[in-house]
Amino acid sequence: EVQVLESGGGLVQPGGSLKLSCAASGFTFTSYAMNWVRQAPGKGLQWVSTITATDDSTYYADSVKGRFIISRDNSKNTLYLQMNSLRVEDTAVYYCAKALRGATQGCDSWGQGTLVTVST
Amino acid sequence: QSALSQPASVSGSPGQSITISCTGTSSDVGGFNYVSWYQQHPGKAPKLIIYNVSNRPSGVSDRFSGSKSGNTASLTLSGLQAEDEADYYCCSYSSSTTFYVFGSGTKVTVL
Numbered sequence: 001e002v003q004v005l006e007s008g009g010g011l012v013q014p015g016g017s018l019k020l021s022c023a024a025s026g027f028t029f030t031s032y033a034m035n036w037v038r039q040a041p042g043k044g045l046q047w048v049s050t051i052t053a054t055d056d057s058t059y060y061a062d063s064v065k066g067r068f069i070i071s072r073d074n075s076k077n078t079l080y081l082q083m084n085s086l087r088v089e090d091t092a093v094y095y096c097a098k099a100l101r102g103a104t105q106g107c108d109s110w111g112q113g114t115l116v117t118v119s120t
Numbered sequence: 121q122s123a124l125s126q127p128a129s130v131s132g133s134p135g136q137s138i139t140i141s142c143t144g145t146s147s148d149v150g151g152f153n154y155v156s157w158y159q160q161h162p163g164k165a166p167k168l169i170i171y172n173v174s175n176r177p178s179g180v181s182d183r184f185s186g187s188k189s190g191n192t193a194s195l196t197l198s199g200l201q202a203e204d205e206a207d208y209y210c211c212s213y214s215s216s217t218t219f220y221v222f223g224s225g226t227k228v229t230v231l
Contacts, residue, residue, distance in 0.1 A: 035220070037166075037222075044123070044207075044209060044222060044223075044224055044225040045158070045160075045166060045209050045211075045222045045225070046123075046222060047211070047218065047219065047220040047221065047222055050219045050220065059218070059219035061218060062218070095165060095166070097166075100171055102154075104152070104154045104213035104219075104220075105154055105156065105171050105172055105213075106154070106156030106168055106171040106172075106211060107156070107166075107168060107211075108168045108171070108177060110165040110166055110167070111165065112165050113165060
C-alpha cells in the first residue's frame with residue numbers, strides 16, 4: 001500500500017525556520033516526482049514545490065521561492081521541505097503528495113498533512 | 121500566479137448531474153492535457169478523482185467524468201449522492217514560472 005507520512009510541523013515565530021519530512025513507503029520512491037502542497041486555514045489548495053525523480057530538478061511557487069528548499073533522500077525514501085524566513089502567511093497544513101508516473105500529470109497519493117503555524 | 125477560476129459553489133439534488141468548470145489560460149489548462157481534479161472532505165486530505173483531463177484512477181466511481189474545451193476544463197458528477205458533498209479542486213500543469221496551479225475550489229452541496 002502506498003503511504004506518505006508528513007512530520008515536523010509546529011509553532012514557529014516569524015522569521016524562523018522549520019524542516020518538514022515526508023516518509024514514503026509502498027512504492028519505488030526513486031521513480032516518482034514528489035510535491036508539497038499547502039492549505040491555509042479555511043482556504044484552498046496551493047502548490048508549493050516539486051522535485052523530479054530523474055534529475056532532481058526543483059520548482060517553487062513564487063511565494064516561497066528563495067525561502068523554501070525541497071530535497072529528497074532516496075536512500076531513506078524521504079522527502080523534505082526546509083522552510084526559512086517564515087511569514088505569518090505561511091501558516092497552513094502542508095501536504096506531501098506523490099506524483100503520477102508523469103511528473104506533470106497530478107498527484108495520486110497524499111499524506112494527512114502537518115500543520116505549520118507562524119505566529120508570535 | 122493566479123489560481124484557476126472555479127465557481128465558489130454548486131448544488132444539486134440526489135440523482136441529478138452537476139458540472140464544475142475550471143478556467144485557465146493557454147499556458148496551463150488550454151496548453152496541456154494535464155488537468156487533474158481532487159475531492160476533499162472536511163478535515164481530510166485531497167483525493168485524486170480525475171487525471172490527464174478525463175482519466176479516472178482505479179477505484180474511483182464512474183459517476184465522475186472530466187473533459188476540456190479550450191482553456192476550460194470541466195468535472196461532471198452524475199447521479200449525485202450525499203457522499204459527494206465536498207470541496208473540489210482542479211489543478212493543471214503550467215508552462216509559466218510555476219509547475220502546477222490549482223483552482224480556487226468549489227463547494228458541492230447535495231440538497
